[in-house]
Amino acid sequence: MRRRRCFATTTQEIWRGRRKVLCQIFGSKYVGQSLRVLERRSTALLRSLAGAGAGNVSVWPHFSAYTMRSALEMIFGENLKAERDASEQLLQAFGEYAHNLGARVCQVWLYSDAVYRRLPVHARQRRCKSVVWRRLDNVWLYSDAVYRRLPVHARHRRCKGVVWRRLDNVSTRTAWARALPGVAVQQRLIALTKQSMAKKRLEQQQGASRATDADELDAEYKPLMELMIELTGGDNGYTDVELREEAVVLVLAASDTTATAACFASVLLANHPREQHRVYEEIQEILGGSERPLTAEDLPNLKYLDAVVKETLRLYPSKPFTMRKCTQDIQLPSGLVLPKGCGVVLHFWGMHRDPRCWGADADQFRPERFLSATPDQLAAFMPFGHGPRYCLGSRLALSSLKLSLAQLARRFRLAPAAGYGCSAAEPLRVSYDITLKHVHDFKVQLRARP
Ligand code: HEM
Numbered sequence: 061m062r063r064r065r066c067f068a069t070t071t072q073e074i075w076r077g078r079r080k081v082l083c084q085i086f087g088s089k090y091v092g093q094s095l096r097v098l099e100r101r102s103t104a105l106l107r108s109l110a111g112a113g114a115g116n117v118s119v120w121p122h123f124s125a126y127t128m129r130s131a132l133e134m135i136f137g138e139n140l141k142a143e144r145d146a147s148e149q150l151l152q153a154f155g156e157y158a159h160n161l162g163a164r165v166c167q168v169w170l171y172s173d174a175v176y177r178r179l180p181v182h183a184r185q186r187r188c189k190s191v192v193w194r195r196l197d198n199v200w201l202y203s204d205a206v207y208r209r210l211p212v213h214a215r216h217r218r219c220k221g222v223v224w225r226r227l228d229n230v231s232t233r234t235a236w237a238r239a240l241p242g243v244a245v246q247q248r249l250i251a252l253t254k255q256s257m258a259k260k261r262l263e264q265q266q267g268a269s270r271a272t273d274a275d276e277l278d279a280e281y282k283p284l285m286e287l288m289i290e291l292t293g294g295d296n297g298y299t300d301v302e303l304r305e306e307a308v309v310l311v312l313a314a315s316d317t318t319a320t321a322a323c324f325a326s327v328l329l330a331n332h333p334r335e336q337h338r339v340y341e342e343i344q345e346i347l348g349g350s351e352r353p354l355t356a357e358d359l360p361n362l363k364y365l366d367a368v369v370k371e372t373l374r375l376y377p378s379k380p381f382t383m384r385k386c387t388q389d390i391q392l393p394s395g396l397v398l399p400k401g402c403g404v405v406l407h408f409w410g411m412h413r414d415p416r417c418w419g420a421d422a423d424q425f426r427p428e429r430f431l432s433a434t435p436d437q438l439a440a441f442m443p444f445g446h447g448p449r450y451c452l453g454s455r456l457a458l459s460s461l462k463l464s465l466a467q468l469a470r471r472f473r474l475a476p477a478a479g480y481g482c483s484a485a486e487p488l489r490v491s492y493d494i495t496l497k498h499v500h501d502f503k504v505q506l507r508a509r510p
């Protein structure tokens with residue numbers, strides 16, 4: 061009997077080496093300091109929401125600005141001040157790029173229209189996409205016994221061959237970084253980071269005295285880009301292009317995903333007043349009537365909010381699926397063999413809603429289930445992926461979500477947008493845009509609490 065092995069999308073050295081560096085960065089003490097960035101940004105988020113106006117309001121622009129700005133500040137720190145419009149420019153650029161990439165999720169490496177349209181793969185890819193999507197959309201096609209008997213299976217095999225041959229030959233990260241607009245902004249930010257590191261080194265050599273505790277904290281703070289430059293050997297380490305590629309990966313990975321989850325949570329809370337009230341009560345209990353701002357230290361006590369965030373990620377995982385390629389034949393417990401070279405879609409959305417694991421109310425929003433989740437349920441809960449490519453920012457993401465949602469629930473009462481309510485019988489309608497999106501643009505009504 062063959063042993064089961066993990067799937068791996070790639071054996072590319074490029075990924076392995078860079079993942080090692082990212083692991084060191086996310087394991088370092090400096091990441092904890094990023095929580096201060098989140099505290100500051102979540103307060104700014106409140107100001108932005110306060111100006112959102114009455115009636116139906118989309119929370120998307122507010123949360124996407126919050127997560128983009130937080131990600132950029134975590135990566136580039138104080139240097140971002142010199143590039144005032146960076147956040148807006150990148151937000152726009154990433155939004156557009158995400159949209160295009162979502163449409164071409166299987167052929168990101170063929171980003172050039174001029175090249176792509178000339179290739180026969182273009183027409184085949186169009187057919188392939190519709191096959192892949194039909195496969196994803198129709199759960200009944202998940203039974204391989206059924207699917208293999210259908211003509212669509214043969215077509216799908218042909219398309220997969222094309223997709224994986226291409227994927228083998230290209231560094232996805234490099235393709236991403238080149239395809240993105242906003243490159244000039246990224247270059248300037250990297251140059252600024254290097255300059256400020258040189259300045260700090262000089263100050264240290266001259267033994268510059270530090271005036272206050274706050275200054276001391278700032279002096280010790282290291283944005284992720286600085287850490288990356290240091291860990292990879294300073295001037296002899298990553299080139300500017302490599303640094304830019306990694307910045308792109310981090311910004312893409314951190315911003316859209318977190319904004320999507322925060323927006324789904326807002327819409328769900330707006331449509332579930334009982335659960336929203338429980339979140340509010342929990343916050344009031346912790347603050348004890350004080351007007352002090354919420355801090356990262358409060359997060360471990362927000363247990364019900366933690367359950368709300370997880371229940372949101374269960375029902376609406378920002379990345380509803382991921383893909384892997386079998387590097388060798390793999391035998392599943394059912395006896396079915398996935399042949400070497402075969403592409404596999406890991407469908408988090410389907411796993412998170414499987415009634416065999418989550419019960420008959422699997423489609424319903426019930427945060428309480430995470431207060432007493434079974435080990436089987438926790439094992440089937442994969443909003444941050446699983447295995448060697450597990451999300452490196454999961455802890456930061458959860459902190460960011462809890463801080464921003466706590467601020468929101470503390471200051472506003474959320475109500476369903478007129479004409480866009482959801483219920484067990486009428487769930488939210490979603491679309492796919494690299495991350496999951498709400499077809500009705502995450503609309504709610506916001507009423508300031510007295
Ligand atoms: C709710 C928010 C987030 C969700 C749902 C999420 C989800 C995921 C998932 C599912 C993967 C694995 C993809 C795969 O296996 O193919 C992933 C990878 C990754 N995530 Fe996240 N993520 C979130 C936030 C963040 C944040 C805030 C950061 C950084 C600060 C981050 C950094 C990364 C990185 C660097 C990887 C790539 C790991 C690799 O390729 O080895 N993510 N994320």
